Amino acid sequence: MGAMGDQDLPGVLVSGFEGPSGICKDHVGELQKHFNLITMHELLENKTQLGPKIQAVCIWNREPAINQELLQSLPALKIVASSGAGLDHLDLKLIDSFGVKVANTPQAVSSPTADLGMALLLAAARRVVEGHQLAVSPDTESFSANWMGEEVTGSTLGIVGMGSIGYKVAQRARAFEMKILYHNRKRRKLEEEEAVGATYCDKLDELLQQSDFVMLALSLTPQTQRLIGRRELRLMKPTAILVNIGRGLLIDQDALVEALQTGVIRAAALDVSHPEPLPRDHPLLKLKNVTLTPHIGSATHQARRQMMENLVGSILASLNGLPIPNEVLFK
Incomplete structure (x- = not known):
């Protein structure tokens, strides 16, 4: 043109x-x-x-x-x-x-990104992508009654980064009767916490240890780069699911691959990675317990x-x- x-x-x-x-x-x-x-x-x-x-x-x-x-x-x-x-x-x-x-x-981006955060959380918890593949596979002859996922209703969600996106995630999670913990640079006002039923965790470790789902909704800065590494993943429950709608570099990807391969955590759902797209031979692309979307939070x-x-x-x-x-x- x-x-x-x-x-x-x-x-x-x-x-x-x-x-x-x-x-x-x-x-x-x-x-x-x-x-x-x-x-x-x-x-x-x-x-x-x-x-x-x-x-x-x-x-x-x-x-x-x-x-x-x-x-x-x-x-x-x-x-x-x-x-x-x-x-x-x-x-x-x-x-x-x-x-x-x-x-x-x-x-413009906060509501659609929060929607996608919930979509990824639900998809990973209920193994939607794996389930779809099973349902459409030419080799499937029967559905096992023991093919199960994790319950979302009543579980604990830890939100890391309670800006406008994190807060909208909390509003949506409340409808699923989730117990909401959050960690943020600054604590939110009491009335904002009460409106979504969120409890502030001064220490990230405390949030990681208690949460069934951990959602990253924070900005990438020199301070937050590789915020979630090997040590942090080991603090999480072995049944926990990590969701990232922030930036790929918030997570040490090598440590995440290892954690997913060895059962340190149950699954991950990522809208972001580093680089984007990942190299086609990247181990994250081969794991069944990973749900990936192509950075479509605001799309x-x-x-x-x-x-x-x-x-x-x-x-x-x-x-x-x-x-x-x-x-x-x-x-």
């Missing part, structure tokens, strides 16, 4: 429109109403002319990557607007040093539309000198 949109509109840099990181065709029109879209490819071909026209970067599926060289080539840049809630792909200090604002779209038509509307709103606010909705404030 050539240069997009009206040349008189503010220039916005996007990764492109093709391939796995391309902006969904349904959303291009929404962007074009307000902006002149310039692709990474076009910028690289004509930096001198296009660089000064770009006032915002719209990041979709972590692309384009923001580095010093790119920031130096965009003298008029005011804002980097990134889809989703995670910020681990952005060097916030570097962006701030150029006097550029950052916004993301946390509200609903409704959420993606809202994400795009939020990105447009943040960019327009920034260009017009107004308060930016969902601005990420630098610590």
